[in-house]
Amino acid sequence: MKKSMMVSMVLGALMVCSAAVTRALTPTARMADAAGRFSLEQMVPRNFGEWQVDTRVLPLQVDPATQAKLDKIYNQTLGRTYVNRNGDRIMLSIAYGGDQGDNMGVHKPEVCYTAQGFTVRDGQKSSLDTGSGVLPVKRLFAVAGARQEPITYWITVGRKATMPGVDQRLQELRYGLSGTVPDGMLVRVSSISADSAPAYALHDQFVRSLLGALEKPARERLVGVFGE
Amino acid sequence: MDPGLAIRPLLEEKRAALPDWLPVLVGMLVLYVPTFYRLFTGLWATEEQAHGPIILLLALWLMFRQWPAMLARADGQPSAIGWPVLGVGLLAYILGRSQGIIAFEIASFILLLAAVLMLKCGHGALRVQWFAFFFMAFMVPLPGPLVGMLTMPMKMAVSWATEHLLYAAGYPIARSGVILQVGQYQLLVADACAGLQTLLTLEALGLFYLNVVRHSSAFRNVALALLIIPISFTANVIRVITLSLVTYYLGDAAGQGFLHGFAGMVLFITALLLIIGVDAFLQWFVRWRNS
Numbered sequence: 001m002k003k004s005m006m007v008s009m010v011l012g013a014l015m016v017c018s019a020a021v022t023r024a025l026t027p028t029a030r031m032a033d034a035a036g037r038f039s040l041e042q043m044v045p046r047n048f049g050e051w052q053v054d055t056r057v058l059p060l061q062v063d064p065a066t067q068a069k070l071d072k073i074y075n076q077t078l079g080r081t082y083v084n085r086n087g088d089r090i091m092l093s094i095a096y097g098g099d100q101g102d103n104m105g106v107h108k109p110e111v112c113y114t115a116q117g118f119t120v121r122d123g124q125k126s127s128l129d130t131g132s133g134v135l136p137v138k139r140l141f142a143v144a145g146a147r148q149e150p151i152t153y154w155i156t157v158g159r160k161a162t163m164p165g166v167d168q169r170l171q172e173l174r175y176g177l178s179g180t181v182p183d184g185m186l187v188r189v190s191s192i193s194a195d196s197a198p199a200y201a202l203h204d205q206f207v208r209s210l211l212g213a214l215e216k217p218a219r220e221r222l223v224g225v226f227g228e
Numbered sequence: 229m230d231p232g233l234a235i236r237p238l239l240e241e242k243r244a245a246l247p248d249w250l251p252v253l254v255g256m257l258v259l260y261v262p263t264f265y266r267l268f269t270g271l272w273a274t275e276e277q278a279h280g281p282i283i284l285l286l287a288l289w290l291m292f293r294q295w296p297a298m299l300a301r302a303d304g305q306p307s308a309i310g311w312p313v314l315g316v317g318l319l320a321y322i323l324g325r326s327q328g329i330i331a332f333e334i335a336s337f338i339l340l341l342a343a344v345l346m347l348k349c350g351h352g353a354l355r356v357q358w359f360a361f362f363f364m365a366f367m368v369p370l371p372g373p374l375v376g377m378l379t380m381p382m383k384m385a386v387s388w389a390t391e392h393l394l395y396a397a398g399y400p401i402a403r404s405g406v407i408l409q410v411g412q413y414q415l416l417v418a419d420a421c422a423g424l425q426t427l428l429t430l431e432a433l434g435l436f437y438l439n440v441v442r443h444s445s446a447f448r449n450v451a452l453a454l455l456i457i458p459i460s461f462t463a464n465v466i467r468v469i470t471l472s473l474v475t476y477y478l479g480d481a482a483g484q485g486f487l488h489g490f491a492g493m494v495l496f497i498t499a500l501l502l503i504i505g506v507d508a509f510l511q512w513f514v515r516w517r518n519s
Contacts, residue, residue: 007306007347008251011314015255015340018318025326118405144404176327 032098040078048213054083118142133226150199151190158182279429290360302353310346366432430460463499
């Protein structure tokens with residue numbers, strides 16, 4: 001056989017083999033399907049500990065264009081304001097997506113707050129002791145005019161909470177290569193306050209209280225499984 | 229004379245080359261028909277990545293145009309570097325396609341095409357085709373976080389420039405972040421309005437223009453390639469100003485209509501005019517300096 005023909009045959013064979021390997025490696029099991037349907041609205045209690053939903057604050061209506069985009073990225077979203085006996089208010093916002101494909105992944109608050117005219121400062125990695133395990137969280141401080149909003153948020157990929165960014169991507173790859181499409185959750189807790197340290201402590205207390213009121217499956221959806 | 233007679237030798241030659249290329253062709257089709265199907269029905273149908281197919285077509289046209297020159301230059305001996313390039317390309321494909329990392333998938337197409345040329349046409353083939361490959365790199369979407377990081381300052385800068393220019397012209401305009409308030413209307417400078425991708429598309433088109441026009445002067449080439457960045461920024465500011473003024477005088481509905489109908493066109497035409505204008509100026513400058 002001619003040398004050039006040999007090269008062609010080898011090239012073609014390698015390409016077809018790669019296509020076959022790709023097919024075998026493509027994850028098909030969607031974690032979101034396996035875990036069964038659930039409703040964020042029902043899963044997160046309206047009353048727990050000393051917190052209850054503040055019914056006087058109507059949730060802000062999101063404009064249709066933004067809502068359409070949210071629906072495209074997230075499968076479920078939840079936005080609520082809670083209040084305790086002292087009158088402290090906490091805004092809780094949860095977004096759940098069944099498929100965190102490329103460029104579709106959970107949107108980071110750093111980006112979306114900035115887009116709404118906020119200046120976001122102090123994006124620092126931190127951790128939140130939930131009592132049953134330590135949750136990796138990010139703390140932000142968003143300012144727009146007179147509105148100062150300390151934010152605590154975390155994300156989960158599949159059954160594990162990760163720091164957003166590289167860790168998140170690696171976690172997704174780890175799931176993908178083992179044949180599963182992981183789902184993902186972004187949980188954001190924020191309050192209006194000029195003083196960030198007490199606000200973050202309040203966020204921690206709110207999260208601990210919320211997790212304490214949840215059954216194990218619901219808690220694992222929100223913060224993943226600790227350890228491993 | 230029968231016109232078929234003249235074409236026949238050419239066809240014979242093509243037919244002789246066919247079995248030689250057939251396995252490669254089959255391999256590429258097996259790999260990339262699903263990829264391009266998904267791109268055309270997904271990513272490339274979105275506003276941010278709409279330039280993808282244009283770049284692909286232009287790159288293929290460039291390659292086709294250089295094909296005879298490449299065959300003349302190349303020695304036909306498989307180049308050894310082709311194999312590692314092929315390996316990297318195939319790995320990128322496997323990882324990208326199976327894990328849904330679209331950038332890897334598109335990059336693998338460029339790598340595999342390069343590997344095929346290196347192995348089938350031999351040494352020197354890539355040197356003739358380098359521009360087509362460089363041009364195709366604009367097809368690869370940048371990672372989302374990077375785009376977000378770079379787009380935000382651009383949006384800020386475009387909003388800032390618009391605010392100051394319109395304010396200086398006496399319009400009632402205020403800005404908070406990337407939200408502009410013109411009179412009673414509120415405009416949000418969206419990603420697509422100041423997108424990094426638009427900038428890259430304009431840069432790509434500018435480079436394409438330079439390649440097709442084939443400037444002899446290296447100074448003009450480099451200067452224009454660098455100037456495309458401020459040019460696309462200016463074009464973006466002009467687009468947002470136009471949008472603001474349309475909204476201010478004719479109302480929100482007119483603004484939205486303009487946004488979906490003409491705003492993109494205004495951007496590209498302004499950018500093209502600016503590129504040609506700057507190019508004409510550079511041409512004049514080079515001549516003036518030489519005389």
